[in-house]
Amino acid sequence: MRYASVNGERREAEPKLHGTCPNCDRxxxxxxxxxRIWHWSHRGKLDCDHWWEPETEWHRSWKAFFPQAWQEVIHIAADGERHIADVKNDKGLVVELQHSPIAAEERLSRESFYERMVWVVDGMLYKRDLAAFRKAVDFASVTSDKQNRLILIPLTERAEIFRRWAPLQCPVFVDFGDEELQIGGFVPPERLLWHFLLDRGTGRVVVAPVTRASFIEFALNGSDLRYLALMRRDNPRRRYRARMSRF
Ligand SMILES: [Zn+2]
Structure with missing residues (x-):
């Protein structure tokens, strides 16, 4: 954890500091x-929140986009079950930052627990995911949906990441960091997240690229996400533009 309570204050880990867990008071x-990055840890191997995963630089860099008070927020359900949300904004939306893969059952239980949540997934965990996704995106069929969002239909679903992160109830956005991923030979104008969607007709995962900056704004203040959109083909350099849309 990044924060613990030290004499009633929310503090980051520093050498020789003693703190208590804001979730279980131990x-x-x-x-x-x-x-590893400086952090707080429970005594022994036992963590009070079994959903919690060891924090990485990737977690920290995402959390840093949000106010301190929104990071590592205790969420208590009606039945008393409690968990620590990575980020919870002032409107109650939870952003779960997920580095390691988790089973579908566990994903569902988290989605039901938080109700209003989105996943941001670290796509850089396995090298093979990046290679497979790069290929899938570059060779995908490009189309658009009713909201005029650019949609990529991967040629093959063999890329494991599509199975691992096929959306269940809550939206899934995959982050490939600074990797330059081309869409049909086109280099996107800004850093993107890859919104995984389920095509109800075929049951397959399709991908809607969305700008990362607009995702952060969305999580900060609820503003619209900017998806890429398909443009007329006469000017290949300007084939795509970002447009506002809700997911
Ligand atoms: Zn604890």
Missing amino acids: EVIAKCGQR
């Missing part, structure tokens, strides 16, 4: 080594 230890 003692947590400041881990300030060289190998």
Whole structure:
């Protein structure tokens, strides 16, 4: 965890600091080594929230887009079950930052627990995912949906990441970091997230690219997401533009 309670204050881990877990009130230890980013850890192996995964630089860089008070927010369900949301905004939307793969059942239980949530998935966990996704996107058929969003239909669904992150109840956005991914030979104008959608007709995963900047704005203040859109083909350099849309 990034934050613990130290004498009633929300503090980041520092050497020799003693804190308590904001979720279970037990003692947590400041881990300030060289190998991993500084964090708080429960004594022993036991973590109070079994949904929690070890934090990476990727988690930290995403959390940093949001106000401190929205990071690592305790969420308590009506039946008393409690978990720590990575990010929860002032309108109650939870952004779960997921680095490691999780089983469909666990995904569903988190989605039902938080109700209003979106996933941001670290696509860079496995090298093979990037290679397969790069190919899938570059060779995908390009079309648009009723909302005029550009939709990529991958030629093959063999890329494991499509199976692993096929959407269930809540939206899934996959982050490939700074990797330059081309869409039919075209280099997108800005950094993107890849919104995985289920094509109800075929049951297959299709992909709607959305600008990362607009996703952050959406999570910060509820503004519209900007998806890429298909343009007329006469000017190949300007085939796509970003447009406003809700998911
Ligand atoms: Zn705890």
